[in-house]
Amino acid sequence: MPTPVRLLIHGASGRMGRALLRLAAQRDDVEVAAAVQRTVDQRVQDGIPVFAASELSGVPDFDVAIDFSLPGGFDPVLALCQARGRALVSGTTGLSGPQRAALDAAGTRIPVLWQANFSVGVAVLDELVERAAAALPGWDCDIVESHHVHKRDAPSGTALALGESAARGGARPRYASLRAGDIVGEHLVQFTGTGERIELVHRAGDRDIFAQGALVAATRLAGCPPGRYGLRELLFPARD
Structure with missing residues (x-):
């Protein structure tokens, strides 16, 4: 059996961090070397050493860091991965322009993957949106995203990523955001022409789909050469 990815x-x-820990424990191809959170009440949880964010430099060795934190915590974990020559998978949204530029620069030294949404279905939706935009020049393009009331950034990172794909196809996307109840995540991309309309929709009913996608991405990114990678590229290499 291959050595598990650390x-x-x-x-x-x-939420995502807890799901990652729970689902990683059910897999044979990964093992959690350490967990990092803002503060620590218990140094070892379920056999996993836990470090405070201020202790990041002291974590044991690992192969891939999976980051679902806040923009304020992104820079230290990116720096750690570069210092140790380890891969980074990040789903932290709300990154600034300089942070995105730092991610691009890091891709010259280590394998990095930033994705707004780790759902396999959204990866397919992303491709469909780009194709639809290219096939429908002049049509209006509107992206409506809905999430739970605790989500801070708006539009969501997924909505912005879908908008980038639409723009590559020639569309000019507009955005609308809804925060209500406990909605896990819904994204509607609507193309409207004269007398007709096309709607492409993805609805997530379980947060586990994102954590499972991030774990798959981590196993495939481990051992890759330096570069900026996308989820679609790792999951469906023949499509790009």
């Missing part, structure tokens, strides 16, 4: 879970106390 993971650093950064942002372990958040």
Whole structure:
């Protein structure tokens, strides 16, 4: 059996972090070397050493860091991965322009993957949106995203990523955001022409789909040469 990929879970106390820890324990191809969260009440949880964010430099060795934190925590984990020559998978949204530029620069030294949404279905939706935009010049393009009331950034990172794909196809996307209840995530991309309309929709009913996608991405990114990678590229290499 191949050696499991050693993971650093950064942002372990958040919703995604907790899902990653739970699902990683059910897989044979990964093992969690350490978990990092803002503060620490218990140094070892379920056999996994836990570090505070301020102790990031002291975490044990790992192969891939999976980061689902906040923009303020992104820079330290990116720096750690570069210092140790390890891969980074990040789903932290709301990154600034300089942070995105730093991610691009890091891709010359280590393998990095930033994705707004780790759902396989959204990866397919992203491709469909780009194709539809290219096939429908002059049509209006509107992206409506809905999430739970606790989500801070708007539009969502996924909506912005879908908008970038639409723009590559020639569309000029507009955005609308809804925060309500406990909606996991819904994204509607609507193309409207004269007398007709096309709607492309993805609805997530379980947060586990994102964590599972991030774990798959981490196993495939481990051992890759330096570069900026996308989820679609790793999951469907023949499509790009």
